[in-house]
Amino acid sequence: MIPQSHFLLLGAALFSIGIFGVFTRRNAIGILMSIELILNAANINLITFSKFSADPDASGQIFALFVIAIAAASAVVGLCLVISIYRTSKTILVNKINLMKW
């Protein structure tokens, strides 16, 4: 069988890639996509610990379900904000959105 640490390493790799995307993307949609990667890395860790715990119960999978639900809600509101910003300032590049900046 595949050892626990390899699943955790996959989660760590996806998390670091997501962090890199959040730092470097200029497009607001790209930043939201990187956040989805980070949330999925957290989900992999939750389900791994749920499977490999000494007394397996459903808690890890339940919380992964909650994370998916929250991610869906945040993606909906985030993308809606992106469209709203595009409507007012005609751009979604985050370095050009400086309306609030002095």
Added chain:
Amino acid sequence: MMNGLIQLLNNYGLSYDIIIKASFYLIAGLTVLFALFVVLSRNIFHAAVYLAMGLLGIASVYLYLDAEFLAVVQVLIYVGAIMTLFIFTVMLTSDIIDTGPISGMFSRISVSALASLAIFFILTKVITMTAWKAVLPAEAAVSLSQLGKSLMLQYALPFEVISLISLAALIGAIVIGKAEKK
């Protein structure tokens, strides 16, 4: 059928275990590759398609963890619903190509790469240094009925809170996205 297939593979010197392992590392590698494409591709539409591929890879990783319901939910909600929203938003806004000169872009990329590599190395070090317990037998999997009972009994209140959050997100999206009257 399945036993015959395993027998056939055994004749070629391939055990079931080796095939499981090889397919897992192939899928995990492809998932990491797609994730890299998501953050590196210049075209945001291509990034969305690569993200869909990567989410499918993560759904198959859930199958290796005996979480079939989570895999189905992942495909339905992430690949089905959220990716559709992303692609719609990409098409409704301009700036699909994420290029163009920006001052200090190169140093920003290198500093971000350094920071994320540092995070990855710290996490790798922690994971490899920790003495994880031996792998449990396969019958320790969580069944779907156990999942449903736990969701309705032990986690009933968080479940209701999640439904309120979904309602709030729905109303918020309508209010924010509504076009202003001229």
